[in-house]
Amino acid sequence: MGTNLSSTNLNAIFELPKEEALKSFYERMITIPITAISSLKKELATTVGVDRSKGIFIRYGWHNGVSDGEKVLTFPWENEHDLIYAGPQLHMLHGYVDNVEVDDVEYDKEKDLQSIKVSWYNSFEVDEFLKSGNQSEKPVCHTMCGYASGYLSTVLNRTIIVMETKCRAMGHDNCEVTCMPMEKWGKELEDEYRYYQSTSMIQELDEITAKLKTERDYLNKAYKINRKLIDELLSKRGLERIVDILYKTTGLPTFIENEDHQIMVKSGGAELDTDIDLEKLNTETTSFISISPEEGILRTPIYFEQRIKGYCSFLYSEGNKPNDLEYMILDQASLTASIIMLNENIKINTEQNIRRGFLSDVLSNRLEKDELYKIAYYLNFNSDDSYWMLTMETNVNTSEVSHEIEVNEELIRHINSFFKQRNINTIVTQKSGNIIMLIDHSSFEKVYMKRSKFIKQLLKDCARRYADYTFYAGVSSVVQNIDQIPVLHDETLAALKAKNPNEQVQYFEDLGIESVLFQIPDESLINRFVNKQVGALLEADKNSDLIQTLYAYVENGLNINNTAKAIAMSISGLRYRLSKISEILDIDLDDTRSVFSVYMALNVLKAKGKITI
Known part of the structure; x- marks a missing residue:
């Protein structure tokens, strides 16, 4: 039995020998080796995780501190300081730490406890951790923090949270803690306070x-x-x-x-x-x-x-x-x-490849008429339907053939998608660097849109996707039978040869008799014809006055009076100009064959946008 010291104050108790002081607090005690606690701590860290293990030992320390705090309150004490300073004495009495120093007890202006700063020397938890030979990244004195918090919360009758700010396990000279009422911690408390919450494992x-x-x-x-x-x-x-x-x-x-x-x-x-x-x-x-x-x-x-x-x-x-x-x-x-x-x-690529092969065969005249009709039928192209063609020329800023082929193939897929979304039956392929589109006119008519508006939408869509490219389109007439596809192709090429740099779309039907010239495969022949007929006039007539006069003269049926009225010029002035034109071109303007050839050459230049009439 221990000595009855219930009337003795706290300071007197701690002056007693250790064994007698312990008996003053506890009727019965058991001892737990530090190595057992250390082993348990390691095992829990392995089985339930380091974070949950920390919470377990903080709460274990908390309950020990609460028990001691309740016991301390049964003894006489003079003031709050006695209660605060008894905690470090009990810490050392239990063997948790060799020495404890209360560095500062701070109160606010209203004389309410602000904080307690404490230093611990040779914490048992640090000694056990350092036996591993490693240095910790975080404080390790979980049991001691829990004990100090449980004790102070009990004796001061308010929740005190203890946080370790320095730890010898992290390389500091000693361990330091701050003890503060819970409401004064602020945001720092958010992570730490959860360790003090008792969470049921069942929960x-x-x-x-x-x-x-x-x-x-x-x-x-x-x-x-x-x-x-x-x-x-x-x-x-x-x-x-x-x-x-x-x-x-x-x-x-x-x-x-x-x-x-x-x-x-x-x-x-x-x-x-x-x-x-x-x-x-x-x-x-x-x-x-x-x-x-x-x-x-x-x-x-x-x-x-x-x-x-x-x-x-x-x-x-x-x-x-x-x-x-x-x-x-x-x-x-x-x-x-x-x-x-x-x-x-x-599926689409396979179908399109078959269609492209069919169109290539037709353009190259590799199919007999019966075979053409048969394949067209299986590809959902009625031989008696109406068709028209659009050939697109792309001007690209690259000399890499492989790049151009790649772009054209991507462009073909995009154009196919454009027509597919509008349910227009189409074959799209490429030949000689141009994109060729054979269009089923009956399916196109269901779009209820003029060809000119539709083609502008297509070119605008392509230009939006391929901003670095310029697109020109040659448009054929509409034919009534699928076996006239090669004719449609020739018409689109003729229209492209007559393209005006200021106009993206050229229609074959807009060409006059000169369309015959544009169907000549070798464009250099066309250029030589134009130069032979009107080259001298172009060289001499820098202001195009003579060209305008000659064109009006032909348009008015070689009639001087009608031409003079049309261009608001005197008869004598007109005769002078016609005489000068005849001299420059070295032709007789009464010779209809010669005048017709000149007229065709002027129309070629007009279609190409090289002269303005």
């Missing part, structure tokens, strides 16, 4: 179980949706069914766009604000993008051929945000859409 397991159940439910639902997507993939029903499935299973409006940010398919409710620029929402990973406080888009790229070929997106409203399941579903939908688009791309 944690329940929380983990609930999370696992949610994850299981997510996986089950994602698996079911994935099965539906695979079924649709195998049924070859296309992207329309994909967005329908996503909408029905998630309730989220869904849409899929192509690489040009044009919406290909969408579900019910997928109405986008016209102000949303999809091109600015590019992302290489699955990302949620807030459009406004109320609206957002979860979108993921669709990859194939190692490039982004489109995007699959969910729409959110009323401030809703996506959960983990919706991320999983959208990723899987993106993969399914990628396979569908890849299959469709292979």
Whole structure:
């Protein structure tokens, strides 16, 4: 039995021998070797983690400190200092530390406790840690901090949180702690205070179980949706069914766009604000993008051929945000859409290659008429339908042939897509560096648009995508039979030869009799003809006055009176000019054959934009 010292004050107790002082506090005690605590600490760190292990030992120390604090309060004490200073004495009495120094006890202006600064020397937790030969990145005196906090909170009747600011295990000379009332710690307390909270292991397991159940439910639902997507993939029903499935299973409006940010398919409710620029929402990973406080888009790229070929997106409203399941579903939908688009791309490329081969054979006259009709029928081209052709010339700022071929092939795919989106039956190929388009006139007429407007839209679309290129188009007439395709090609080439640098589109039907000249394969022959007929006049007539006069004279049927009226000139003045023209060209202007040849040459120059009439 220990000596009854219940009437003795605290300072007198700590002057007693250690064994008698301990018996003054406790009726019965057990001793625990430091090595056992150290082993337990290592085992817990391994089994439940370093973070949770820290919390366990802080709470273990806390309960020891609370027990000692309650015992201290049963003894007489003169003031708050007695209670505060008893804590370090008990720390040393238990053997937790060799020496404790209270460096400072600070009060605020209202004489309320502000903080207590304490230094510890040779903490048992540090000694055990340093036996490993390592240096810690963080303080290790968890039990001691918990003890000091539990003790001070009990004796001062308010929550005191103790935080180690220096630790010998980190390389400092000694350990230093700051003890402060909880409400005075501020933001520094946020991370530390959670270690003082008693969390039931059962509660944690329940929380983990609930999370696992949610994850299981997510996986089950994602698996079911994935099965539906695979079924649709195998049924070859296309992207329309994909967005329908996503909408029905998630309730989220869904849409899929192509690489040009044009919406290909969408579900019910997928109405986008016209102000949303999809091109600015590019992302290489699955990302949620807030459009406004109320609206957002979860979108993921669709990859194939190692490039982004489109995007699959969910729409959110009323401030809703996506959960983990919706991320999983959208990723899987993106993969399914990628396979569908890849299959469709292979199908389109195969079909287009067959069509391109057919058109090349027709242009090269490699098919007999019966064979031509037969293949055209299988390619959905009726032999008796009307057709017209457009040949596009591209001016590129490069001399690399391989680059030009690559660009042309990409351009062909883009033009094919342009026509496909408008349901126009077309064959697109390239020949001699030009892009050739054979167009089924009956399917084109369903667009309800003039050819001129449509062609301008096509050129504008190509120019937007290929800003470094200049495009010119030669347009044929409309023929009533597919076997006249070579004629259409010749007409487009003739129109391109007559192109005006200021006009992107030249129509064969706008050419006059000079169209015959433009169909000559060797353009140098045309240039020699023009130079022979009017070269001298071009050289002499820098202001084009004589050229204008000659053109008007021919247009008015070689009639002097009508020509004079048309150009508001006197008869004598007109006769003088005609005489001068005759002299320069060395021809008789009454010779209709010679005048006709000159007239054709002027029309060639006019068509090319080299003279203005």
